[in-house]
Amino acid sequence: MTLWIAGAGGVGREALDTALAAGVPVAGFLDDRAQGGTVRGLPVLAPGQLPAGAPYLIGIADPGVRERLAAVLDGLGGRAATLVHPRAIVGPETTLGPGCLVMGGAYVSSNVRIGPHSQVHYNVTVGHDTVLTELVTVYPGGNVSGSVHAEPGATVGSNAVVLQGRKLGRLAFVGAAAVVTRDVPDRTTVIGSPARPMAPRA
Numbered sequence: 001m002t003l004w005i006a007g008a009g010g011v012g013r014e015a016l017d018t019a020l021a022a023g024v025p026v027a028g029f030l031d032d033r034a035q036g037g038t039v040r041g042l043p044v045l046a047p048g049q050l051p052a053g054a055p056y057l058i059g060i061a062d063p064g065v066r067e068r069l070a071a072v073l074d075g076l077g078g079r080a081a082t083l084v085h086p087r088a089i090v091g092p093e094t095t096l097g098p099g100c101l102v103m104g105g106a107y108v109s110s111n112v113r114i115g116p117h118s119q120v121h122y123n124v125t126v127g128h129d130t131v132l133t134e135l136v137t138v139y140p141g142g143n144v145s146g147s148v149h150a151e152p153g154a155t156v157g158s159n160a161v162v163l164q165g166r167k168l169g170r171l172a173f174v175g176a177a178a179v180v181t182r183d184v185p186d187r188t189t190v191i192g193s194p195a196r197p198m199a200p201r202a
Helices: 010-022 063-075
Strands: 003-006 026-030 042-045 055-058 189-191
Touching: 003 010, 010 026, 055 063
Parallel strands: 003 026, 003 055, 026 042
Antiparallel strands: none
């Protein structure tokens, strides 16, 4: 396949790195802000210019933007592709949904389910029997223990730890280096060790 990467920013360029390492040819980027130019020597088109039936991967960190863009690209006849770096480890009986990105150095254990358009960044660990539903993001160095359940749009920050069996609610955000010892409710940001909800701004 020849892949189009939606998003020409940092995550998009890291997706390109993953594709190059995996031997997957990339046709170019799709990005409204950079359209008409080039990034890393590849052309940048508007998302609406995705060729019908072409495979794509969204290299954007924000889960809400990923969700909206996936709907647009699917509506154009695009096909969400899954991309795994050759230096990532994916255990047996683990499933990766369409549009997943797994970067180098990641370790995804056995019996894990990762849903569509989720991202596992470099040097992440995901423990056995964990479920990362759609649009979940685990940033570099994150450690998700076994039997964790992450609802759509949940994010685990860099070097954060989610302990065994915890649940992350829809659009929950775990701050960098936080240690999650309790379930995190929907749309809640937690920080610190043990992780606690951020105080609202005055």
